[in-house]
Amino acid sequence: MKATPEDQNLLIELQLIDSQITQAKTKLAGLPELEQIAAIHARLENTAVELTVVETELADVVIDLRRSELEVEQVDDRIQKDEKRLASGSASPKELEQLQHEVATLGKRKAELEDGELEIMIKHDGVKARVDELLNDQVGLKKLELELNIRLENARTEIDKTLAELAQSRAALVPKIDQALIALYDKIRLSAHGVGAALLVGNKCDGCHLAINAIEIERIKGLAVDEVIRCEECRRILVRI
Numbered sequence: 001m002k003a004t005p006e007d008q009n010l011l012i013e014l015q016l017i018d019s020q021i022t023q024a025k026t027k028l029a030g031l032p033e034l035e036q037i038a039a040i041h042a043r044l045e046n047t048a049v050e051l052t053v054v055e056t057e058l059a060d061v062v063i064d065l066r067r068s069e070l071e072v073e074q075v076d077d078r079i080q081k082d083e084k085r086l087a088s089g090s091a092s093p094k095e096l097e098q099l100q101h102e103v104a105t106l107g108k109r110k111a112e113l114e115d116g117e118l119e120i121m122i123k124h125d126g127v128k129a130r131v132d133e134l135l136n137d138q139v140g141l142k143k144l145e146l147e148l149n150i151r152l153e154n155a156r157t158e159i160d161k162t163l164a165e166l167a168q169s170r171a172a173l174v175p176k177i178d179q180a181l182i183a184l185y186d187k188i189r190l191s192a193h194g195v196g197a198a199l200l201v202g203n204k205c206d207g208c209h210l211a212i213n214a215i216e217i218e219r220i221k222g223l224a225v226d227e228v229i230r231c232e233e234c235r236r237i238l239v240r241i
């Protein structure tokens with residue numbers, strides 16, 4: 001194939017633009033914010049799961065606490081009733097003895113119930129603290145997620161702008177180059193990591209960075225400037241400087 005040295009140079013220009021497009025796309029797909037946001041999502045999910053468990057536990061503890069309070073109240077009511085009866089002086093000696101015994105038993109029962117209530121209150125405070133902690137975590141994580149989303153959007157906007165500029169440059173350049181040369185370049189790019197054309201720097205191909213043997217270099221030197229040459233190693237179009 002033949003192409004003017006101008007076309008070959010423009011092809012290298014096109015390659016530079018295409019390489020920049022590839023780089024920008026790679027950067028877009030691998031923005032660190034994407035991984036950070038995914039990690040925040042995982043943490044939010046874990047927090048939500050634990051929160052459901054702990055909130056259910058808290059609701060149960062609140063019911064236990066109410067029940068315990070009620071039991072204490074009931075025992076207290078009976079003690080007061082018995083004490084009133086005792087104070088009235090209308091009870092018989094046998095009744096008095098029974099009432100005193102009952103008051104003593106109820107007093108013991110009340111103390112036990114109050115101990116139980118205290119334990120439930122301590123448990124309640126612990127569970128409530130964990131719920132508050134998780135809710136706090138959730139707020140912090142959501143705030144962080146929002147900040148990361150803003151950073152991600154800014155980074156994307158920046159890269160999209162670069163890509164749009166590169167696409168514009170590419171569209172302006174392509175019509176200036178021989179279409180058969182472009183077709184060959186595009187075909188090579190498909191199987192050569194997006195690099196279809198490279199400069200011949202000294203005796204090295206700038207595409208695969210391998211040295212070209214002396215005989216081939218001599219052969220290349222003898223070729224007309226409009227001859228399109230290919231790297232023997234990577235098959236990319238080699239453009240002489």
Ligand SMILES: [Zn+2]
Nearest residue numbers: 205208231234
């Ligand atoms: Zn090569």
